[in-house]
Amino acid sequence: MKHSIKSAASTVAYDLVTFYTGNNTGDVPGNLPDPYYWWEAGAFFGALINYWAFTGDSTYNKITLQAMEHQAGDKGDFMPLNQTYTEGNDDQSFWAMSAMMAAERNFTNPSSSKPGWLAMVQAVFNEQAHRWDKTSCDGGLRWQIYTWNAGYGYKNTISNGCFFDLAARLARYTGNATYAEWANKVWNWSKSNGLITADYQIYDGTTVDSNCSSYDRTRWSYTAGIYLHGAAVMYNYTSSLSSNSSSNSSTVWKNRIDGLLTSANHFYSTDESSSNVMVEPPCESTGSCDTDQLSFKAYLSRWLADVMQLAPYTYDTVIAKVRATATAAVSQCQGGSSGTYCGHKWSSGSYDGTTGVGQQMGVLEVLHGLLATDISAPVTSTTGGSSEGNSAAGTESDETESQILFSTLTTADRVGAAILTAVVSGLIFFAVYVMIV
Numbered sequence: 001m002k003h004s005i006k007s008a009a010s011t012v013a014y015d016l017v018t019f020y021t022g023n024n025t026g027d028v029p030g031n032l033p034d035p036y037y038w039w040e041a042g043a044f045f046g047a048l049i050n051y052w053a054f055t056g057d058s059t060y061n062k063i064t065l066q067a068m069e070h071q072a073g074d075k076g077d078f079m080p081l082n083q084t085y086t087e088g089n090d091d092q093s094f095w096a097m098s099a100m101m102a103a104e105r106n107f108t109n110p111s112s113s114k115p116g117w118l119a120m121v122q123a124v125f126n127e128q129a130h131r132w133d134k135t136s137c138d139g140g141l142r143w144q145i146y147t148w149n150a151g152y153g154y155k156n157t158i159s160n161g162c163f164f165d166l167a168a169r170l171a172r173y174t175g176n177a178t179y180a181e182w183a184n185k186v187w188n189w190s191k192s193n194g195l196i197t198a199d200y201q202i203y204d205g206t207t208v209d210s211n212c213s214s215y216d217r218t219r220w221s222y223t224a225g226i227y228l229h230g231a232a233v234m235y236n237y238t239s240s241l242s243s244n245s246s247s248n249s250s251t252v253w254k255n256r257i258d259g260l261l262t263s264a265n266h267f268y269s270t271d272e273s274s275s276n277v278m279v280e281p282p283c284e285s286t287g288s289c290d291t292d293q294l295s296f297k298a299y300l301s302r303w304l305a306d307v308m309q310l311a312p313y314t315y316d317t318v319i320a321k322v323r324a325t326a327t328a329a330v331s332q333c334q335g336g337s338s339g340t341y342c343g344h345k346w347s348s349g350s351y352d353g354t355t356g357v358g359q360q361m362g363v364l365e366v367l368h369g370l371l372a373t374d375i376s377a378p379v380t381s382t383t384g385g386s387s388e389g390n391s392a393a394g395t396e397s398d399e400t401e402s403q404i405l406f407s408t409l410t411t412a413d414r415v416g417a418a419i420l421t422a423v424v425s426g427l428i429f430f431a432v433y434v435m436i437v
Contacts (some may be wrong), residue, residue: 001373006055007366013051013060015341016360018354020044023063023179028082030067035291036357038083042071042095043295047361049098051300053105054368054375061108068102071095077123077394083329089128092375093162096124100169103387104378113141118173118381123394125170128163130395137212139189143205144402155212157195160186161226168233172240173380174389180190186257190227200259201266202227210281218282220266220293225259225300226308228260234378236310257311259368260317267300268321274347276324278366287352294344295358304411308369309377313409320368329363 022029022041045067058144066213074079078095079087101116110116113382115123132139141149141159164186164261171179191195195203202223204216235253238246269277274321278297283289304322308315333342334351342363343352345393379385 002371005367005370006057007375009364011340012333012360013048013057013341014363015043015336015338016047016357016364017060017063018322020063022067028374029063030071032357037091037292038071038087039091040292040295040357041067041095042078042091042098043299044092044357044361046097046098047364049101049105049107049296049365050305050368052107053101053372054305064111065108068095068099069114072099072110072114072120075123075394076120077127078120079127083422086149087148088149088318089141089159090143090156090162092124092128093159093166094120094144096166097162100166100173101378103173103385104380106384106386109387114115115390115393116275116298118385118387118389119393121166121170121388122391125163125182126394127156127391128166134302136208137193140212153208155208157190157191157202157223158205158220158226159231160190160195160378161202161223162163163189165226165233167229168230168237170343172233172237172291172378173385174391175381176391180234182236182260184231186402187230187381189226189318196227200256200262200263202263219266220282221264221278221280222296222297222299224260224264224267225303226233228264228300230278230301231260232303232307232314233257254311254313257307257314261314265299267297268325269347271347273349274328276321277328278321278325280344287345289344291356291358293358294354294356295361297344297346298358298361298365300362301369305369307367307371315373319369319372322366322372323386326363326366326370329366333363339386358420388390430434 016271019032021027021033022031030041032044037293045064048064052058052061071080072078073315078092099117099120115414128141131141131145131328133142134224140155142431143156143159145153164183167179167183167186171183193206194215195206201219204220204223206215231253233431235250235257238249238253267278269275269279277299280289280297282292283293304318308318329342329346332346333340335341335343335353336355340353342355342359345352
């Protein structure tokens with residue numbers, strides 16, 4: 001049985017990697033081609049780290065290590081010059097979460113000239129903690145980092161959820177309670193500002209102009225998943241501490257997990273023929289999911305595999321959905337040139353005619369969930385973790401917006417400007433010469 005699951009995962013992973021061009025001559029390591037945005041590339045390599053961790057197959061480790069090191073950038077904070085101008089907090093976080101996964105799964109460490117996986121995550125955490133915006137809504141992260149990007153006036157749930165998740169995972173990995181305090185702070189802020197409802201529904205985000213009183217109430221699978229995963233991490237972390245207050249905290253987080261698991265039923269089909277199969281309600285039935293949204297089920301699936309390990313009492317509840325989803329998802333992988341590419345509508349019972357990174361990642365991560373009891377839980381610094389950290393990473397002075405704008409000028413831009421200057425100068429000289437003559 002396990003052999004057949006790994007064999008299926010191998011096929012899905014192979015087809016997934018056919019979409020990657022970053023290891024081609026002249027391309028940039030870590031980038032996916034259009035129409036995929038940079039953040040999804042970070043998620044892509046997280047899927048490959050997970051694939052190695054759950055199956056033991058190291059086929060894609062080399063390209064993963066190369067991509068992660070390259071996109072970490074000069075400062076090791078996942079703000080490379082080729083992305084900084086348009087990068088959002090959630091974009092940065094998806095790369096950081098893949099680095100955190102590398103630390104937790106003891107993936108090959110970066111070269112000695114690069115920061116460790118843990119240090120990279122700490123750099124991102126420190127930068128985002130500095131961006132915590134007290135000027136509106138009493139806190140929270142804005143979607144965008146810089147004022148010139150559309151969405152700067154929006155505090156989206158996924159950015160804050162990722163920050164919550166990173167804080168929780170750093171607390172568990174390092175044992176540093178300051179990270180746990182931040183995790184609690186982000187959860188409480190999300191709850192008090194209505195992004196997490198009383199019955200644990202998770203909304204898409206809220207606007208700064210309304211002082212966070214006007215919401216986009218769309219419910220996506222990945223926003224539900226990020227808070228569920230972070231809650232499971234906090235439950236695991238507080239359960240490992242020996243004090244009455246920690247025991248009380250563990251109970252609080254257990255109750256939150258239970259509430260989030262119940263609300264996550266929203267993302268599973270209730271039709272008799274496809275019961276317990278994961279769906280993306282806002283767009284799947286109409287076939288209107290965009291490139292980003294086609295990947296959202298991959299992240300809920302990824303995090304559910306961890307939830308079963310971090311909060312083992314959830315296993316029976318979660319695995320029933322994972323098994324039903326995996327069976328349906330794999331059965332419709334009948335597309336593309338190979339006849340094995342996967343579509344998005346797993347509950348339909350047939351291949352939907354689409355191919356893409358999101359579709360492949362989704363099926364791959366569901367298969368990983370079937371192997372959750374076959375491998376150890378994510379490690380910490382005291383249970384075998386070997387990643388080097390730097391708690392001060394990311395605390396140096398931020399670049400100003402004008403510095404960012406200037407630094408985004410590429411070599412080609414500067415060469416083009418030099419040529420244009422020379423041409424204009426030549427025309428002026430010629431005009432003067434004609435006038436004199």
